[in-house]
Amino acid sequence: MPANSENPPIELSIVLPCLNEERTVGLCIQKAQNFLKENNIAGEVIVADNGSTDRSIEISEAAGARVVNVAEKGYGNALRGGFAAARGKFIIMADADDSYDLSNLMPFVEQLRAGYDLVMGNRFLGGIKKGAMPWHHRYIGNPILSFIGRLFFHSPARDFHCGLRGFTKSAIEQMNLQTAGMELASEIVIKASLLDMKVCEVPTTLSPDGRDRPPHLRSFRDGWRHLRFLLVYSPTWLFLYPGLFLVCIGGLLSLLLFFGPVNIGFRYIDFHTFIVAGSLTYIGLTMLAFAIITRVYAFHARLLPRAPRFFSLFKYVNLEKGLLIGFLFSLLGLSLIVRAIMLSSNFAQIGFDNSIRLVFGGSLALIVGGQIILTSFVLSILGINIASRTG
Numbered sequence: 001m002p003a004n005s006e007n008p009p010i011e012l013s014i015v016l017p018c019l020n021e022e023r024t025v026g027l028c029i030q031k032a033q034n035f036l037k038e039n040n041i042a043g044e045v046i047v048a049d050n051g052s053t054d055r056s057i058e059i060s061e062a063a064g065a066r067v068v069n070v071a072e073k074g075y076g077n078a079l080r081g082g083f084a085a086a087r088g089k090f091i092i093m094a095d096a097d098d099s100y101d102l103s104n105l106m107p108f109v110e111q112l113r114a115g116y117d118l119v120m121g122n123r124f125l126g127g128i129k130k131g132a133m134p135w136h137h138r139y140i141g142n143p144i145l146s147f148i149g150r151l152f153f154h155s156p157a158r159d160f161h162c163g164l165r166g167f168t169k170s171a172i173e174q175m176n177l178q179t180a181g182m183e184l185a186s187e188i189v190i191k192a193s194l195l196d197m198k199v200c201e202v203p204t205t206l207s208p209d210g211r212d213r214p215p216h217l218r219s220f221r222d223g224w225r226h227l228r229f230l231l232v233y234s235p236t237w238l239f240l241y242p243g244l245f246l247v248c249i250g251g252l253l254s255l256l257l258f259f260g261p262v263n264i265g266f267r268y269i270d271f272h273t274f275i276v277a278g279s280l281t282y283i284g285l286t287m288l289a290f291a292i293i294t295r296v297y298a299f300h301a302r303l304l305p306r307a308p309r310f311f312s313l314f315k316y317v318n319l320e321k322g323l324l325i326g327f328l329f330s331l332l333g334l335s336l337i338v339r340a341i342m343l344s345s346n347f348a349q350i351g352f353d354n355s356i357r358l359v360f361g362g363s364l365a366l367i368v369g370g371q372i373i374l375t376s377f378v379l380s381i382l383g384i385n386i387a388s389r390t391g
Contacts, residue, residue: 013046076179090167157201235294
C-alpha cells in the first residue's frame with residue numbers, strides 16, 4: 001500500500017489466490033504494489049492462501065502482502081475468502097502465476113471509476129503469447145463455453161474464463177457467490193447478468209505462467225464443471241426449451257395418430273410412431289415440470305434476484321386447479337382404456353391397430369394427468385408464496 005500519513009480509504013484491493021506458488025507469488029506482489037505506487041492509488045495486495053505447503057506464505061508476507069488463510073479447498077473458496085477480507089471499494093482478481101500483467105491494471109480501474117460493476121479482461125483481444133494457453137482451450141473450450149454463456153445469459157463478455165477481472169466490492173457482495181471451484185469464474189459473470197449489472201471488457205495480455213509444475217486446472221474436469229454450472233443455472237435452456245419442443249412435436253403427432261395412420265408424403269406412419277411420439281410427449285412434459293420446479297426453488301433460495309415472468313400465472317393457477325386439470329386428463333385416460341375393454345375382451349373385434357390407439361392413448365392421457373397432479377403437489381410443498389417477494 002502506498003505510503004500516506006493520512007491513511008486514506010483503500011480504493012483498490014488486488015486479490016491473488018495462491019496454492020504453492022513460491023516461484024511467482026513474490027513477483028506478482030511486487031508488480032501489483034508498483035502499479036499502486038506509480039498510479040498513486042490507495043490500495044492493498046491480498047494473497048488468499050489455500051493451504052500452501054511451500055514458502056508461498058513466507059514470501060508473500062515478506063513482500064508486504066496481507067495473507068488471508070482460507071482452509072476450505074478450491075479456487076472459488078480461496079477467492080471468496082480474499083473478497084471477504086478485501087477493504088477496497090474496488091477489487092481486482094488475478095492468478096498468482098505471473099501469467100497476467102499486474103503492472104497494467106489502469107484500464108480496469110478507469111472503467112470501475114466510470115461506474116461499471118464488473119470489468120472483464122479479454123485475452124483474445126489483448127493477445128495470447130506463444131505457449132500461454134493450450135490449443136484446445138484457445139480454439140475449443142473457451143470459445144464454446146463463452147458462446148453458451150452469452151447465449152444463455154445475454155452477457156457482453158466474450159472471454160468468460162479470463163482470470164483477470166475487476167468489480168466493485170458492493171457488486172461482489174450482492175452476487176452472494178456460492179461455488180467452491182473453478183466455476184466461480186462463470187458464476188461471477190452469470191450473477192452480474194442476472195442482476196442487470198453494468199459489464200464491460202478491456203483487452204488484456206496472457207503470458208506463459210512461471211510455474212515449474214503443471215497448473216491446478218484440469219481441462220476436461222473443470223470444463224465440464226463450467227458447462228454443468230451454466231446448464232444448472234439456466235433451466236430455461238436445460239429443461240424449458242427442449243421440453244416445449246418435445247411436447248409440441250410429440251403431442252401433435254400423438255393427437256393425429258390417435259385417429260389413424262398419417263400420410264407424410266413418402267410413407268405412412270402408424271401406431272409404432274404413435275408410441276414413440278407419446279414417449280417424447282411424456283419426456284417433454286417431465287422437462288417442463290422440472291423447469292418450473294427448479295425456477296421456483298431457485299427464486300425462493302435467492303439464487304435468482306427476481307421472480308421469473310411465469311410467476312404471474314400463479315394468480316390464476318393454484319394447487320386445486322392443477323389437481324382438477326390432472327384429474328380430467330386422468331379421467332380421459334381411464335375412459336379410453338375402459339372403452340377398449342368394453343368393446344372386446346380380447347380386442348379382436350375392434351382390430352389390433354385400434355386397440356393399440358385406445359390403450360396407448362388412454363395410458364398417455366393417464367400419465368399426463370398423473371404428472372400434472374404430482375407437479376402441482378410438489379410446487380405446493382415448496383411453499384410458493386409469490387406475494388411475499390413480488391407483491
